[in-house]
Amino acid sequence: MGLVDTLADPYAESYGAVSVADEQKHLLAYAPLVKRIVRQLNSQVQGAIDRDDMEQIGLMGLLEALRRYGEPDTGFGSYASLRVRGAILDELRRQDWRPRAVRQQSHKMRDAVRDLTRKLGREPSEQEAMKALGLDAEGYQAYLLDENAETIASFDDILQDTLADTGSVSGPEEQLMIRRSLEQALNGLDEREQRVIQMYYEFELSYKEIAAVLDLTDARVCQLNKQALNKMKAVLAA
Incomplete structure (x- = not known):
């Protein structure tokens, strides 16, 4: 299930509660998802938070996702990814990870x-x-990663808001409108931008991994990701 399907799914309490024993089982099952997201974000914030601490924060985000969503189904992985990423980015912002x-x-x-x-x-x-x-090349890469971290954080805020709006939607017409707005944002990207967004958000690949797949430099992947997120942000925020 992709990004569009994730945001189209309500996360109302009606999904049902998960027992403590089941929570532990699901936390273990989805721990690799947390590790992938931490690995991805860790390369972009240059050690602002210890990796183990990031994993603990991510696991708390996963636990919150389980308690909001209920028993996991095919849509839970994508939903949880947004929640885990959002929890880590919230902590980065709270610590003001970039000096003035x-x-x-x-x-x-x-x-x-x-x-x-x-x-x-x-x-x-x-x-x-x-x-x-x-x-030089190393300094430029650091600059792009810094820029992308800001862009990702602001874009994820909009995704979280859209996800929250979906949870309060009462009817299929409103749900369809939210889904179409995200589809419109995705369709406004060119093919390469769409692939970068898919690999980053849906498959949780790092920039280096995306660069290898698309035969591009890491810096070019950073640029594509930033311009794609800015395009989507403009559509979703409209």
């Missing part, structure tokens, strides 16, 4: 790339952006 000086520097570099884009009339290439920012 780092945020200010990131904003300056973002403005520089925007200025270059306006001058060129197109998105700059990696080499052009690196030259404008005065960064």
